[in-house]
Amino acid sequence: MSLVLSLIRNEVEKTWRSRWIVFAVLGALFLLIAGGLYIYYVHLENRWTPQAPVAWQSQLRDQMKSNEQEIVNLEQVKQQGRGGTVRVGGRGGADLTLDQAIAQAKQAISDDQYLLDHNIAPVQTFAIAQAALFALGGIVMFLLIRIFGWLASEQIAGERSDRTITILLSRPPSRDQVLSAKAMASFLIGLAVVLVTLLIIFGMFAFWFGSPGSLSDQAGIAIDGNNPLGPGNLLQMPIWLFVFMCLGAAMLGVLCVQGMSLLISVLTGRWAAIGITLALLFGAPLVSTIVAGILFLISGSQDSSHFLRYLFFNVLAPVGSVAPTFGNTTAAAGSGVTEFVSEVETLAVWTVGFFLVAWLLFRRKQEAG
Amino acid sequence: MSALVEVERLSKSFGRVRALSEVSFSVDEGEVLGFLGPNGAGKTTTIRILLGLLHGDGGTAKIGGHDCWTDHARASRFFGATLEQPGFYGFLSGRDNLRQFARMLGPVDEKQMTELLGLVGMTERADDKVKRYSMGMRQRLALAQALLGKPRLLVLDEPTNGLDPNGIHGLRILLRNLASERGLTIFFSSHLLSEVEELCDRVVVLHRGEVKASGPLTELMNVKGFRYRIDVSDVDKALEIVHGVDGARAEPGTIKDSINVTADHDIARQINYALVSAGVGVDQLVRTEQGLEDIYIQLTGVPVASPLSSPVAPQ
Numbered sequence: 001m002s003l004v005l006s007l008i009r010n011e012v013e014k015t016w017r018s019r020w021i022v023f024a025v026l027g028a029l030f031l032l033i034a035g036g037l038y039i040y041y042v043h044l045e046n047r048w049t050p051q052a053p054v055a056w057q058s059q060l061r062d063q064m065k066s067n068e069q070e071i072v073n074l075e076q077v078k079q080q081g082r083g084g085t086v087r088v089g090g091r092g093g094a095d096l097t098l099d100q101a102i103a104q105a106k107q108a109i110s111d112d113q114y115l116l117d118h119n120i121a122p123v124q125t126f127a128i129a130q131a132a133l134f135a136l137g138g139i140v141m142f143l144l145i146r147i148f149g150w151l152a153s154e155q156i157a158g159e160r161s162d163r164t165i166t167i168l169l170s171r172p173p174s175r176d177q178v179l180s181a182k183a184m185a186s187f188l189i190g191l192a193v194v195l196v197t198l199l200i201i202f203g204m205f206a207f208w209f210g211s212p213g214s215l216s217d218q219a220g221i222a223i224d225g226n227n228p229l230g231p232g233n234l235l236q237m238p239i240w241l242f243v244f245m246c247l248g249a250a251m252l253g254v255l256c257v258q259g260m261s262l263l264i265s266v267l268t269g270r271w272a273a274i275g276i277t278l279a280l281l282f283g284a285p286l287v288s289t290i291v292a293g294i295l296f297l298i299s300g301s302q303d304s305s306h307f308l309r310y311l312f313f314n315v316l317a318p319v320g321s322v323a324p325t326f327g328n329t330t331a332a333a334g335s336g337v338t339e340f341v342s343e344v345e346t347l348a349v350w351t352v353g354f355f356l357v358a359w360l361l362f363r364r365k366q367e368a369g
Numbered sequence: 370m371s372a373l374v375e376v377e378r379l380s381k382s383f384g385r386v387r388a389l390s391e392v393s394f395s396v397d398e399g400e401v402l403g404f405l406g407p408n409g410a411g412k413t414t415t416i417r418i419l420l421g422l423l424h425g426d427g428g429t430a431k432i433g434g435h436d437c438w439t440d441h442a443r444a445s446r447f448f449g450a451t452l453e454q455p456g457f458y459g460f461l462s463g464r465d466n467l468r469q470f471a472r473m474l475g476p477v478d479e480k481q482m483t484e485l486l487g488l489v490g491m492t493e494r495a496d497d498k499v500k501r502y503s504m505g506m507r508q509r510l511a512l513a514q515a516l517l518g519k520p521r522l523l524v525l526d527e528p529t530n531g532l533d534p535n536g537i538h539g540l541r542i543l544l545r546n547l548a549s550e551r552g553l554t555i556f557f558s559s560h561l562l563s564e565v566e567e568l569c570d571r572v573v574v575l576h577r578g579e580v581k582a583s584g585p586l587t588e589l590m591n592v593k594g595f596r597y598r599i600d601v602s603d604v605d606k607a608l609e610i611v612h613g614v615d616g617a618r619a620e621p622g623t624i625k626d627s628i629n630v631t632a633d634h635d636i637a638r639q640i641n642y643a644l645v646s647a648g649v650g651v652d653q654l655v656r657t658e659q660g661l662e663d664i665y666i667q668l669t670g671v672p673v674a675s676p677l678s679s680p681v682a683p684q
Contacts, residue, residue, distance in 0.1 A: 006472040014469070018460045163456025167514065170420035171473040172445045367422040368383065369413065369452070 004177050004184075011185030015151060022147060023193070030200050037204060053210035056125035060112045067105045067112075074102050111222070111229040120220040120234065123242055123322075127209040129219060131202035132243045136250035137319025140197055145257050145316055148190045149277045152261035155182040156362070157273035165367055175363045183262060183355065190254040198247070215240045221322060225336035235337050246319045249340065252347050253316040257281065259354030260312070266362045284313045309343070312350035318343035373398045373447065373522050373554050374419065378428035381414055381578075388414045390578040391428065396556050398521070401548050403569035403586075404558040405661075407669055411578040412558045413453065416526045419556075420450050432522065449515030450524035455507050459500030463491055463510050466499055467517065474518040485513040490539065504531025512540070516547075522554045523547065529561055537564070544568055566661045574668050581668040589664055596657045597630045597637060598622055602650030610647045614639050626652075631663075 016023075042048055074086070078098045085095040096104065115122055123129040134140065156179075159165040168178060206212040219239045220229075227233050237245075260280070265273045292305035308314055315321075321339040374396035381389040389411045396402045406412050417423040418430045424438035431437065435444035457466045464482065471477040486495045489509040494502070502510065508531050515523055525544075529537045541564060547553045548568075559565055565572060572589065574582040582589060601607040604621055607628050611619040617636055622629045630640060637654060644651050 003473070003475070006475075010469050010472055014458060014461075017465075018458070162458065163452075163454060164458060166417075166420065166422060166450075166452045166456065167470055168473075169422055170445060170448075170450055171470065172442050173473050174442055366424065367417065369417065369422075 003173055004181050007173055007177060007181030008185045008188070011155070011182055012189060015185065015189055019151060022151070026144075026147070026193070030197065034200065034204055038207075041208070050207050050210045053213075056121045057116060059125050060116055060122070064109050064112045067109045071102055071105045071109075074098055074105070078102075107228055114229040114234075115220060120236060121217060123219040123221055123239070126217070126219060126239050127205040127211065127213045128202055128215060128243055129239055130209075131198060131205045132246040133319060133322065134205070135198045135201040136194070136246045137317050137322065140201065141250055141253065141317040141319070144190075144193060144197065145253060146278065146281045148186070148193075148254050149257040149261045149281050150274055151189070152182075152186045152258040153265050153273040153277035154270055155186060155262060156265040157268050157270045158265075160268075160367070161270035163369075166369070169367060176359070179262070179359060179362050183258065186258045186262070187251070187255060190258065191251060194247070194250060194254065213239075215243075222336040224338050233336075246322070249318045249344050249347075252344060252351060253318065256312055256347050256351040256354065257316065259351050259358060263354050263358040263361070266358050266365060281313065284311070288314055310346055312347060315343035315346050318347060371398055372396065373433060374556060375429070375431045375434075376415070376419075377430075379415065379418065379425045379430055380427040381411075381418065381423065381425045388578050389418075389425070392575070392578065392580055393428075394573045394580060394583055396522070396554060398554055399548075399552050400571060401544075401555040401557060401569045403565035403572040404556060404575065405562070405565060405572055405665060406575035409577075410575040410669075412575055413526055414578075415575070416450070416452065416524060416556075416558060419524060420448075420452075421445060446518075447520060448522040448524050449517060449520035451508070451511035451515045451526065451528055453527040453530060455511030455514075457499040457502075457507060457510065460498060462496045462498055463502070463506075463513075464495040466510065467514060470514050471517050481517070481519075482513075485516050488516070488543070489513045505533060505536045508532055508536070508540075512543070520553075522556065524556045526558045527560065528557070529559060529564060537561070541567060562661045562665060572661070574665060576669040582664070586661065589661075594631060594633045595635050595637075596663070597632075597640065597654060598624070598627055598657050599630060599640065599644070599654045600624070600627045600652040601644065602626070602652070604628060606647065607644055607649050610643050610649060611640055614643050629657075 045051065085097055086101040112122075124133065156165070159168055169175065173181075202212070215238075217239055218236050219242055221235050221237070221242070222229055223233045223235055261273070261277045264276050267273075268276065288308050288311060292308055295305040296302060298304070318340050321343055322337065372395040374394075376392055376394050378391045378393055379389055380387070380391055392411065392415060394402075404412055404415070414423065415430075418425050419432060419437050421437050421441035421444065429436060432444040433447040435441075435447075437444045457463075458469065461469065464486065467482050467485070468477055471482060483492075486492050489512050491506065491509050491513065494506060499507065499510070508528060512525075512528065515525070523544075529540060532540060544555060544557070545568060548555055555568075557565065557569060566586065569586060571585050572583070573580055599607065599611075599622075604626060608619050608621065611617050611628065611630055614636060616632045616634060617630050617640060618632065619628050619630045621627075637656065641651060641654055
């Protein structure tokens, strides 16, 4: 065990000493974004300090009013006979007919009313939950997961290119120990970066909300975001557990990418490994979207491309499927806990598969030089 | 003496290319063994199998009685190794590189690391990043790395690559001391026959994946007949005449106005008589020892690399 710990220490040290610039750039980027947002806040609100916190009940009532106004607007468009579709959810969202959009807005109002009636706070009214949803399910994971993939792809391939693999594999640690140490070191580095990111974003949301909020309160999440909230369609849990669940799911995504990268790393040299990994992580979702589009054009149904959800690169941030559940706008056509669990299961299968194949190949891999 | 390295009928193919064909040899404890052969002979493949980087298709390779592939963890406790073109983490210093490799053996012994850096003459540059090292410095650091953990066997694959004549000379002295003072077993692969001749007790000559000769240097050098160097007034005419002498094989010598003659029995008088009778002036006829180079050429049919491609150590 102490040998594996020494190997993990080696790996962490090597990654830090060779790639510290990546972490420095990331840190600078986050600081820049935080600074930019703060300036925007000062400009928008005309104040330097945070606003007073708003009770979640008031937030929901505001959102209900906003949705009611949207319904009025959509009804007007409908009466004018303009028809057509409404894009909800921004880029990557779905095109809905006017009737579908109105129905969704009505459901959002009904959901909010249910939560108010039963005194259940939706997750997005907590600063820490918003931070978790944004950091672990949103744009941040989009960036981080690719960086982690790149770093993991160098783990063995880099040793091969630097010719240090001959020393690494001729020393007493077994190949199983070497691979485990590399996987664990990659995971720990990923975890550290994700946690720091989460904390930074939590700080930003806490400022925006006017308070860091509570960690022990109960929060509700829809089980199926497409259906109205009710006793059978609402999961309640302490907010800390929700954050922990999001962190676990996000780290499973990280682990899956690292498993894939290690597998590629076992087989190739440094530049090939980095190239293949990044091509997969950036290119595959794009190809998948094109394929989904073609299938939709042919069949006219979104369901025809549902199988693409079983490809790991489409579900790397399962937290993202919880995020829109309580958007409380017409864009709130979320997926809920059911989809979240399904994505986590898909990821788990891929992760185990990647590591298993990497392990089988690595222990038999011959280093002919 | 017991055998520390045992290679039995070891075979290895890469696709259709047969790299090793039933190679067998052993290295005794405390012995310095030279492993010779031209490029592509299978030397590095053999060494990679011993280090657990490759596994053979047939036969066995054991170190300290442990199979190098299936029981690698135990076998690797016996040796330290350097491979041709040693690799290091360029972004770390020499000392940090050693620390990385030392952690693979257990708790890091800083004192031993400092001693090893001193032993290979790297104390002053130990804290510089390896990416700024010359090839020779990398070779020396590789040797320090191989000596970490006080191994009983040192496996060296072309350790003189990139070393200047002074470096080669220093390495020779260091290896000789390690063998004589610490009783280290050394398995030494090199193109530099003079180094092997100077350092090794025994040699194994490999050619096209097969062992062509194996045994103590003294035995190998004395079983291959007689050799003469003759300084003559006319090389071409001398070659023509010597070819006519029964049992003589002649070629131009490397020294100006000289020829080299080999024969299975002593024919010095016959050659001298034939040359003088034909009017060729003979300034000197010297019987020379057969060197490792001659044996190597006879066994492999491959000329030794020229001094330009492989610098020879100063004598």
